[in-house]
Amino acid sequence: MNSSRLFSGSFSLRELHPATIVTVVFLIAYPSFASNFFILQIGAYSLILGTIALSLMMLAGYGGMVSLAQLTVAGLAAYLMAILGDNSMGVMGLGWPWWLTVIVSVLGAALFSTFIGAVSVRTEGIYTIMITLAVAVAFFYFVRQNYVLFNGFTGFAGVEPPTLFGVYWRDPVPFYYLTLTVAAGFFFAVYYCARSTFGLGLQAIRDNPRRMRALGFNITLHRIVAYFFAGVIAGFAGVLLVWFNGRVSPGTIGVDVAIDILVIAVVGGMRHPIGPFIGAIAFVLLENFAIDLIDRERFNMVIGTAFLLVVLFSPDGLLGLWNRFRDRFRFRGNALLGAERVNKDDPASTGSLEKS
Amino acid sequence: MAKIRHLMAAAIALSFTGTAVASAEDIKMGALATLEGAFTVLGEDGMRGVKLALEEFDYTAGGKKIKLITGSSDASPDSAVRAVRKLVEQDGVQIVVGPLSGSEGLAVKDYAKTQPDVTFLNGSSAAQDTTLRSPAENFFRFNTEGAQWMAGLGEYAYNEKGYRSVAVLAEDYSFPYTQVFGFLEPFCRLGGKSPIDARFWVPIGNKDYSSVIAALPDDVDAIYVALGGADAVNFLTQYEQSGGDLPLIGGSITVDQSVLGSKGKARSFVVGTPSAGPVSDTWDDPRWKEFVAAYKAAFPDGFPSPSLFAHAYYINTKAALLALNEVNGDLSDGQKKYREALSNLSFETPTGMVSVDERRNAIADIFLTEVIEGPDGNLLNKTIKVIPQVNQTLGVSYEKFLEYGQVGRENPSCS
Known part of the structure; x- marks a missing residue:
């Protein structure tokens, strides 16, 4: 059976690949055998970073717009949580109820993302990267030097999720399931969005904007709406991030971290929404355990080398590595097909439009 | 694709066993x-x-x-x-x-x-x-912490050096706040002044100090500088080049070896700068x-x-x-x-x-120091005085110390 059919949107339950079932069961059963450290710092943190990278993957993979400001959007949601909700710093902390804070924070982040989209979508390639980078840097310095709203260098601490239904949602197991629900929800949302008229339109604009404009599409508006959706995803991830850390400061949204998000998306693979999550797991595992593998002064070199190797040998990231391995395995001896990178059967791949 | 997750799962499961080495x-x-x-x-x-x-x-x-x-x-x-x-x-x-x-x-x-x-x-x-x-x-x-490190410096600046009014230049986060508080609290209690508008807070890694130097008031006796590493070197160089001649008072990491060891004219300029901290390079003690x-x-x-x-x-x-x-x-x-x-x-x-x-x-003990030129031309921190057994509340009771309020950009107000 062709496993890529799984993700084509036209499968029945009987067609489910055993590996999918194993993955789902594993993700749900994970807290039952993992330690608290692995549940929270590896599991939940990977899912949060994966969700932020997912919003970038949606823009870059489907829309061809590489935005370095997705972490900034998530950071704004995190800051809004601290400003509108409660914090322990004695600055701002308006004490709104949690549900209202979450809604306003996510919406605020989405509007900010829309604004970033509005100023950047008329550019292409490197210029989009430059504009979004400029926004990220400007926001970083702004929050670091603004004391009235953002409490400057120190930022906010003591931001906590609510206790609901008798469960404290910052405890490892409930928090893991919370992040898993959000991440899985957005994973499927992006996945199906790619097959929707809107998603197909976005991919078509990426591949040939002039033709789409000639066909009567308002491509600027289309791209800005994509930024809005990406902002919703990043905003929710930002809420989870501030609950996870319990704090937010300019260091949370620095340029180095924004680049980490790009690295996660690129290393994971931009062609399928599962890519950012794979990249995030690889990144978090390396970040935590590289220091045990090698001399403490050089552990960042291990991280860098690992990512360099992935990008060098597979421009499509870990996801592409797997696809290539599978193709070679399946068509062993057929050099031509084995080298064929674009999988025409995979609707999420770059070649998908030829089918539609 | 899902198989990747499966493999990752196996890898994660394997890594659980890696902890019980000791x-x-x-x-x-x-x-x-x-x-x-x-x-x-x-x-x-x-x-x-x-x-x-x-x-x-x-x-x-x-x-x-x-x-x-x-x-x-x-x-x-x-x-x-x-x-x-x-x-x-x-x-x-x-x-x-x-x-x-x-x-x-x-x-x-x-x-x-x-x-x-x-x-x-x-x-x-x-x-x-x-x-x-x-x-x-x-x-x-x-x-000891940042305010303790300043013990004795405020008194020294007021009594021995005779300064009555100082400007402040420091990085904008919790540690310099603590240092500025530790210096100004005794200095102002003795009658010294440090107007709020003569305090300058710069971000870490600031490169250009010309606007700060231009805004320094003329009617102060000295500048209290709490910058670290490259920030301190940048400020000293630019202040010397712009013809500044006010004496300096240094924070604990402002005139340490990483700054004194640097090259350039700023060196001669810092001779005589008093400072205080938990260590003194040249303390003559076995x-x-x-x-x-x-x-x-x-x-x-x-x-x-x-x-x-x-x-x-x-x-x-x-x-x-x-x-x-x-x-x-x-x-x-x-x-x-x-x-x-x-x-x-x-x-x-x-x-x-x-x-x-x-x-x-x-x-613990705190060291009051002053920059001197050593016999071989190197700049050194000479130990002037050891202030014995400084506690966190700087000699007053805990309740009274809390009344001073949290350290920050305008504490103490001192004007």
Whole structure:
């Protein structure tokens, strides 16, 4: 059976690949055998970073717009949580109820993302990267030097999720399931969005904007709406991030971290929404355990080398590595097909439009 | 594609087994410092301090082997909490030494409250509120903090130097706030002035000081400068080039070896600058000289003289080991006995006797220094005076000290 059919949107339950079932069961059963450290710092943190990278993957993979400001959007949601909700710093902390804070924070982040989209979508390639980078840097310095709203260098601490239904949602197991629900929800949302008229339109604009404009599409508006959706995803991830850390400061949204998000998306693979999550797991595992593998002064070199190797040998990231391995395995001896990178059967791949 | 997740799952499951390497009899100690980012060099020197203390005890305390596990942060509170969480929850350390910088210390203190079975000793972080307000039961700080480091400097500037009004230039975060407070509090109590609009706060890593220099008022007697590393060098060079002639007063890391060792005309300009801090490079005392000699022998590639970061990490690690000896390595019962031993500990360090107060913050000697030109042309910090046994509330009662309010840009108001 062709496993890529799984993700084509036209499968029945009987067609489910055993590996999918194993993955789902594993993700749900994970807290039952993992330690608290692995549940929270590896599991939940990977899912949060994966969700932020997912919003970038949606823009870059489907829309061809590489935005370095997705972490900034998530950071704004995190800051809004601290400003509108409660914090322990004695600055701002308006004490709104949690549900209202979450809604306003996510919406605020989405509007900010829309604004970033509005100023950047008329550019292409490197210029989009430059504009979004400029926004990220400007926001970083702004929050670091603004004391009235953002409490400057120190930022906010003591931001906590609510206790609901008798469960404290910052405890490892409930928090893991919370992040898993959000991440899985957005994973499927992006996945199906790619097959929707809107998603197909976005991919078509990426591949040939002039033709789409000639066909009567308002491509600027289309791209800005994509930024809005990406902002919703990043905003929710930002809420989870501030609950996870319990704090937010300019260091949370620095340029180095924004680049980490790009690295996660690129290393994971931009062609399928599962890519950012794979990249995030690889990144978090390396970040935590590289220091045990090698001399403490050089552990960042291990991280860098690992990512360099992935990008060098597979421009499509870990996801592409797997696809290539599978193709070679399946068509062993057929050099031509084995080298064929674009999988025409995979609707999420770059070649998908030829089918539609 | 889903198979990748499957493989990752297997990899994760395998890595669970990787933790139980040390034998049950060993004691695991975690050390956390900034081994990446802007403070890497300082973090490395902090780690040298940890190693120096452990080697002195031959990696054995209370009859048990000590296994050292290191963690790294980039000076942001988030990364410090992530690194310390890994040390505690994954590597299973029973004692943590760290972190390095002020805001990290506040974050780790909050984390310590969620881990009552682990004992935390500070590294070199020197923000006041780590121990002053809502301290953690299991967080000890055997090094003094930023306001204590300024002990005696305010009085010296007012009485000996005769300054009556000073401008302030400092970096804009918790540690310089603490330092400015520690300097101005006694200075203003004696009758000195420091108008709010003559205080300048710059971001870390600021390169261009021309606007600050242009805005400096003419009617002040001196400038109190609390900048670190490259920031200090940049300011001194630019101030000298613009023809500035006001005398300076230095924060604890403003006129240390990393600045005095730099080249250029700014050097001659800083001669005579008074400062204060927990260490003095040229202190003529056998205990300090022995420490410097041990540091130089163990780390030929280190600094010419141990920095205050190596010193602070060394003292905290040594306190952890001495207390372990006292309880014979007994960490049972939620480390109750061990913490009692730490609270009552009083020991000889390279800079004099150290003990902790009831909020587990150090009481120790502070050095008042002044920059002089040495016989071979090098700039040195000459020890003028040792202020004995400075406590965190600077001599007044805890309640009275709290009335001074939290450190910040406008505390004390002093005008």
